[in-house]
Amino acid sequence: MLSGLFARRTLATCPRSFSTTSTVLSGHNKWSKIKDRKGANDAQKGVLYGAANRDIIVAARAGGSPDPTKNSQLASIIRKYKDAGVPNANIEKALAKANPAKGKAGNAVVYEALAFGSVGIVVECLTDNATRTIHNVKHALTKHGAHMTPVKFMFERKGFVQLSLDAKLANLEEVTEGLIEAALGADAEDFEQYMDEEHPDAILLKFTSPPEALAKVTEAVTSSGVPSLHLQKSELIYSPVENVEPDEEMELQVADLVQELEADEDTLRIWTSLDSR
Template identity: 45%
Template sequence: MNFLRLPSRPVLALVTRRPLHTSCVCASGHNKWSKIKGVKGANDRARGQILNRVNKDITIAVRTGGGSVDPETNVTLAAVLRRLKSQGVPKDNVESALKRAAGERERGDQQLVYEALAPGSVGMIIECQTDNVNRTLHTVRHWLTDDGARLAPVKFMFTRHGLVSVALENDDSYADKLETLIEKMMDAGAEDFATLESEEGDAEISFTCQPEALHRLTSAATESGLCKELLRSDLVYTPIEKTTDLDEGTLQKVDKCVDHLERCDDVLQVWTTLGE
């Protein structure tokens, strides 16, 4: 990763959504049927978790894109749909998630943000969307308590900003295109940027901005005519100072807590001061 920086401030560390972890449960018993049931149960759980993640990714894209469930007008949603298609997510699952997102908007679901302190003094920001605040609070508090964490004010540990990532074709005109793109993005409100280049294939360019400039920055990227693809447009929480020097046992406790929270239907994203 080659980091470039604008004169205004140093490059911010970029936070990525945590990957979804799935694991198979050992089959019980000694007969063939019990083994089949065990494998089937694990596969069903894995599929359920994948569908849960699809629902959340689409919900976040709809929220970030101003509430539209039309990929023709919501470029953030269009980027998510392209990614899901490339990952082989069944069309029925995607359509189901789109209908769910539309229903959430019609119901007027509330967006909530909880702050928590996990083992090792790791700060956590938990973003939720729900039609039942009491249920969501009860669920979040249950998993926090169960995993040795607690609700506590920790927003001061983070900075919130917009993040726009694009793919830029790494060809003979790459340097000129990159320079032009940076100028356009600066004019649209970009504050920092980072590049991830490869000798072959596309380069990934990420820009950060103030939250209120995210839509403007996303439009500048997609309308520039320079980018091969919009990879991401989202509001993220970045730790001002990463929590380090934790022992393996504490790291496992934090990871377990985040995993439990991310499995909750009402929880969209979890950010921690562990960073990437």
């Protein structure tokens, strides 16, 4: 069993190597953890409801339907936030915003920026007023000494799939091995396996792939018939070309900027060149 902060295996060269570790999640999840170190209370209702709104909209768009009966990823996200105490009214509002048929979905826009001289930032938004949204994004960036400029060369577009499994499965190793082999056959590139920090009785599996293989990998791992398997994410991500280990001061500066950008209700996802998957 391998251990450490981050363990990864390339499927093509090591399809049967397994690692169970604790790692830091990327995207705004990572920066939320850093903000915890600053004393921020992520259990506050405003933060929780904002995260629910973003995650529900992203899951609805990524899964191709705002109907949870037709979108297993969305169903999993809704279940998660209902368990966390998010009111049904908030969930229904997010679903309505994600539904193009109701005319409230808005347009997807992506902004690029450079922060602190070296950190690439990609901000994904969903808006019904692009002028308002870009004004708010620019204001947050300027406040933190950042500015808009092309930075996508600092990232690779990847497919990303995350699954949750019952850690108490009697044949857990056999099941995970089968899922990894299925992902390999569907052109997945890398995988990670580790304990779920929020739910100690669960194992998380992550797979990355070329963008065009996302649907194939998702289908391969979710059609396994494992009763306790839950699809948590299936989406396109911006993955840093180079992994950089920032110092604590840089992490806190980036966390402040991400927090400011996330405060806008039009923001869906934020990616930085300091993230790791």
